[in-house]
Amino acid sequence: MTTVSRRLFLQIGAGATGALVVGFGWSDTAAADARPMLLGNYVSIGIDGTVTVRAPNPEIGQGVKTSLPMLIAEELDVDWDRVRVEMAPNDPQRFGQQDAGGSMSIHRNYTALRRVGAAARWMLVDAAARQLNASHGEFSTAHGRVHHSSGRSFDYGELAVAASLLRPPDPKSLVLKDPAKFSIIGTSRRGVDSARIVRGEPLFGIDMTIPDMAYAVYVKAPVFGARLLRCELAAARAERGIIDVFTLKGQGDRHGLQDGIAIIASSWWYAQAARAKLEPLWDTAIGVGHDSTRYRDKAHSLLAKPGTMLEEKGDVEAALAQAAQRLTADYEVPFLAHAPLEPQNCTARVKGDSVEIWAPTQTPEEGRQLVARTLGVAPDSVVVHMRRAGGGFGRRLENDYMAEAASIARHAGVPIKLVWSREDDFAHDFYRTASYHRLRAGLDKRGRISAFAAHGVTFAHGSEVAQAAGIEGNGFESSVVPASRLEQSLIPTIVPTGYLRAPVSNGLAFVRECFWDELALAANMDPVAFRLAALSNVGGSGGSFDAARMRAVLEAVALRSNWARPRLAKGQGMGVACYFSHSGYFAEVARVRVDADGHWQVLNVWVAGDIGSQIVNPLAARAQVEGAVMDGIGSMHAEITVVNGAAIQTNFDAFPLLRMPEAPVVDVEFVMSAAAPTGLGEPALPPVLPAVANAIHAACGARVRQLPLTAARIQAARRG
Amino acid sequence: MISLVINGARRSLDLPEDFPLLWALRDILGLMGTKFGCGIAQCGACTVHVDGVAVRACITEVGSVAGSRITTIEAIADTPIGTALQSAWLELDVVQCGYCQAGQIMSAGALLAENPAPDDASIDAAMAGNICRCATYQRIRAAIKLASRQPQADRRHQ
Ligand code: FES
Numbered sequence: 001m002t003t004v005s006r007r008l009f010l011q012i013g014a015g016a017t018g019a020l021v022v023g024f025g026w027s028d029t030a031a032a033d034a035r036p037m038l039l040g041n042y043v044s045i046g047i048d049g050t051v052t053v054r055a056p057n058p059e060i061g062q063g064v065k066t067s068l069p070m071l072i073a074e075e076l077d078v079d080w081d082r083v084r085v086e087m088a089p090n091d092p093q094r095f096g097q098q099d100a101g102g103s104m105s106i107h108r109n110y111t112a113l114r115r116v117g118a119a120a121r122w123m124l125v126d127a128a129a130r131q132l133n134a135s136h137g138e139f140s141t142a143h144g145r146v147h148h149s150s151g152r153s154f155d156y157g158e159l160a161v162a163a164s165l166l167r168p169p170d171p172k173s174l175v176l177k178d179p180a181k182f183s184i185i186g187t188s189r190r191g192v193d194s195a196r197i198v199r200g201e202p203l204f205g206i207d208m209t210i211p212d213m214a215y216a217v218y219v220k221a222p223v224f225g226a227r228l229l230r231c232e233l234a235a236a237r238a239e240r241g242i243i244d245v246f247t248l249k250g251q252g253d254r255h256g257l258q259d260g261i262a263i264i265a266s267s268w269w270y271a272q273a274a275r276a277k278l279e280p281l282w283d284t285a286i287g288v289g290h291d292s293t294r295y296r297d298k299a300h301s302l303l304a305k306p307g308t309m310l311e312e313k314g315d316v317e318a319a320l321a322q323a324a325q326r327l328t329a330d331y332e333v334p335f336l337a338h339a340p341l342e343p344q345n346c347t348a349r350v351k352g353d354s355v356e357i358w359a360p361t362q363t364p365e366e367g368r369q370l371v372a373r374t375l376g377v378a379p380d381s382v383v384v385h386m387r388r389a390g391g392g393f394g395r396r397l398e399n400d401y402m403a404e405a406a407s408i409a410r411h412a413g414v415p416i417k418l419v420w421s422r423e424d425d426f427a428h429d430f431y432r433t434a435s436y437h438r439l440r441a442g443l444d445k446r447g448r449i450s451a452f453a454a455h456g457v458t459f460a461h462g463s464e465v466a467q468a469a470g471i472e473g474n475g476f477e478s479s480v481v482p483a484s485r486l487e488q489s490l491i492p493t494i495v496p497t498g499y500l501r502a503p504v505s506n507g508l509a510f511v512r513e514c515f516w517d518e519l520a521l522a523a524n525m526d527p528v529a530f531r532l533a534a535l536s537n538v539g540g541s542g543g544s545f546d547a548a549r550m551r552a553v554l555e556a557v558a559l560r561s562n563w564a565r566p567r568l569a570k571g572q573g574m575g576v577a578c579y580f581s582h583s584g585y586f587a588e589v590a591r592v593r594v595d596a597d598g599h600w601q602v603l604n605v606w607v608a609g610d611i612g613s614q615i616v617n618p619l620a621a622r623a624q625v626e627g628a629v630m631d632g633i634g635s636m637h638a639e640i641t642v643v644n645g646a647a648i649q650t651n652f653d654a655f656p657l658l659r660m661p662e663a664p665v666v667d668v669e670f671v672m673s674a675a676a677p678t679g680l681g682e683p684a685l686p687p688v689l690p691a692v693a694n695a696i697h698a699a700c701g702a703r704v705r706q707l708p709l710t711a712a713r714i715q716a717a718r719r720g
Numbered sequence: 721m722i723s724l725v726i727n728g729a730r731r732s733l734d735l736p737e738d739f740p741l742l743w744a745l746r747d748i749l750g751l752m753g754t755k756f757g758c759g760i761a762q763c764g765a766c767t768v769h770v771d772g773v774a775v776r777a778c779i780t781e782v783g784s785v786a787g788s789r790i791t792t793i794e795a796i797a798d799t800p801i802g803t804a805l806q807s808a809w810l811e812l813d814v815v816q817c818g819y820c821q822a823g824q825i826m827s828a829g830a831l832l833a834e835n836p837a838p839d840d841a842s843i844d845a846a847m848a849g850n851i852c853r854c855a856t857y858q859r860i861r862a863a864i865k866l867a868s869r870q871p872q873a874d875r876r877h878q
């Protein structure tokens with residue numbers, strides 16, 4: 001039954017219904033094309049026929065707790081309403097890379113998880129074949145039953161025990177379904193946790209409770225990276241409800257534990273209220289000179305000089321010199337906070353060397369390693385339980401709150417739930433980087449783009465580009481413009497930076513696609529036609545960029561939005577943009593209204609997107625696009641301003657998010673292509689910012705090249 | 721001792737008068753459906769009903785609601801409006817991360833109790849205090865209309 005590279009996993013236990021539950025499993029460490037995949041961990045079938053499928057990746061609102069199990073259920077040939085979904089434990093040995101980032105869940109798992117379902121199905125058929133002494137070819141499966149050509153049939157539950165004792169198939173021998181026969185993939189399925197959520201059941205990280213748990217806040221420096229010199233604790237200790245107050249020493253890692261004061265109380269509110277009684281003295285010298293305004297001045301002096309060459313194609317200076325028309329423009333985007341609605345939180349229990357963590361995290365395994373490093377214990381003694389996350393947007397790729405909770409629990413000697421205040425969250429984010437850009441381009445006599453040069457100034461930590469802050473090309477300009485180049489310059493910073501939904505692209509799309517709008521108008525061409533013309537120029541390979549897929553979504557969105565003959569009232573305008581990111585091709589058209597005082601409102605957004613040959617769950621897929629589009633629009637109103645090494649915005653009153661009255665109507669069309677299916681959490685976001693800014697220009701003539709796109713900036717641009 | 725009537729049951733709590741209702745619900749009574757998002761009445765995640773009116777529990781002191789009827793998401797299904805909203809939410813698959821949705825349903829419930837067929841402007845006004853960071857607004861609007869048996873289309877910009 002076993003070979004060296006292959007082990008059967010037989011799991012037997014009582015299921016929720018009291019029935020025997022049998023898991024199917026193999027581990028195929030020899031398969032080069034597939035990560036170790038243990039079915040027993042993914043699929044359990046009770047003798048009563050209940051089917052339990054485990055969802056491997058963190059659920060942060062992107063819908064993977066529903067869509068990934070759909071992949072398994074499809075190939076298993078079981079009805080979706082018979083499937084119970086539960087969250088898998090964090091265990092990459094058994095479940096592969098379990099994170100939520102980069103729109104990678106579908107990309108990585110589309111085939112792999114279908115194979116899991118197909119293998120379990122194969123074993124059930126094999127069990128039936130042995131029982132009837134028949135061959136596999138005489139059987140079919142449907143609706144959770146195995147049917148023999150004789151008319152005999154078995155429910156999966158009747159075969160579960162026998163099937164689990166069989167040798168699993170070679171994954172490469174499995175034939176996956178013809179997509180034309182799908183009955184789950186490609187159908188709209190509602191979120192598996194939604195019924196519990198609308199009843200208010202405690203699913204989120206912040207809802208965790210364990211016996212004898214106390215509540216904690218952790219007070220950190222008011223300036224990024226500042227050290228705690230001293231703090232008087234007695235007054236806080238004397239407050240009502242307080243159990244303990246103590247300081248912790250940071251470990252010099254901006255992603256882990258930093259200096260701070262922990263307050264432990266019998267309710268979170270008591271701990272929070274006692275903060276006012278602390279009088280900490282911080283060494284804030286590190287923050288001096290770190291201001292958004294100084295960064296801007298520094299950036300402009302750097303833009304006047306050559307930067308580091310990142311990409312270069314052809315002789316850009318010569319092409320510019322020969323151009324019939326030359327354009328130059330400076331653009332700027334600010335720092336942004338993630339602000340997921342559920343504040344950072346973590347529940348931790350430390351007993352001797354063994355550590356148990358419950359957290360809403362996008363990267364549970366990295367969190368486990370961080371906790372082990374922080375406490376100096378072996379990773380094997382740390383268990384991280386994934387809780388549903390009230391939004392992630394990239395913030396929970398970091399696990400700083402986990403390092404804090406574990407350290408606080410160990411020091412306090414009781415299990416604790418650490419909850420950050422919203423002010424903590426704004427003050428200690430890993431912000432989307434600000435960046436500053438100078439773009440130059442040339443048009444030939446016929447109005448075609450002949451040269452493109454982009455220089456971006458961003459930030460560095462030490463000599464390295466700060467996290468998620470690098471200037472990048474996405475293959476568009478380098479494919480469609482005969483001569484192009486991309487340069488980067490760096491400003492040292494102490495501001496922590498990180499990945500925000502559609503990182504890098506969420507800023508660069510605004511910069512580049514607004515400039516493309518300027519070029520189209522300078523060429524006296526329609527902005528859609530101008531881009532289509534450039535895209536049909538592509539000869540040879542554009543690397544991973546496929547100009548034909550971009551053309552298709554542009555054409556689709558132009559049709560859908562009635563771009564050629566729009567219905568526009570006074571003060572309204574339409575704008576278009578397209579962007580390639582996270583393997584997805586998106587073109588979007590926005591219709592906006594700009595009032596006489598410069599206030600603007602997006603009325604409609606039309607989206608055409610290509611993420612490959614299959615949409616796994618159309619209902620949830622459209623939700624991702626609707627959300628990404630509105631997220632992008634909301635971000636055009638917000639900024640984090642740095643003054644003396646600190647963010648000055650502290651809560652939602654100063655960092656506005658999109659609200660109901662500002663929400664546009666979003667129309668979504670998926671353009672199907674032959675490419676393998678890819679993810680959707682991010683790529684719909686980048687193009688909406690330039691589409692809206694271009695629409696504002698169309699509506700009122702104001703070209704605003706700086707975010708946030710405020711009414712004051714519109715009025716200033718109108719005055720010219 | 722403060723005496724509160726929560727979801728129909730009388731509860732006596734040994735808390736100071738200025739203790740926020742939100743944390744009494746979450747930490748003391750274990751009712752986790754009411755969420756913390758901002759603490760300053762900016763996000764609506766903590767919305768509950770006090771005598772049928774939507775209030776933000778994060779800035780409501782327990783002393784100020786002693787004797788009032790407090791309803792949380794855990795008991796919203798006890799009213800026909802509550803169940804209609806819950807089924808509309810599920811029917812249209814409103815939930816993304818879900819963190820704001822208890823507060824959204826509580827605000828929508830107070831709206832429908834007062835206005836059984838709200839138009840888009842009334843929905844905007846009643847829901848403007850509830851942030852959905854995942855921006856499920858389009859579906860929330862449609863779900864409120866579905867729960868109140870109206871056509872779902874957003875007619876604001878036509
Ligand atoms: S937590 Fe009460 S309104 Fe945000």
Ligand code: FES
Pocket residue numbers: 061341390391815816817818819820821851852853854855856
């Ligand atoms: S569903 Fe995530 S905040 Fe509303």
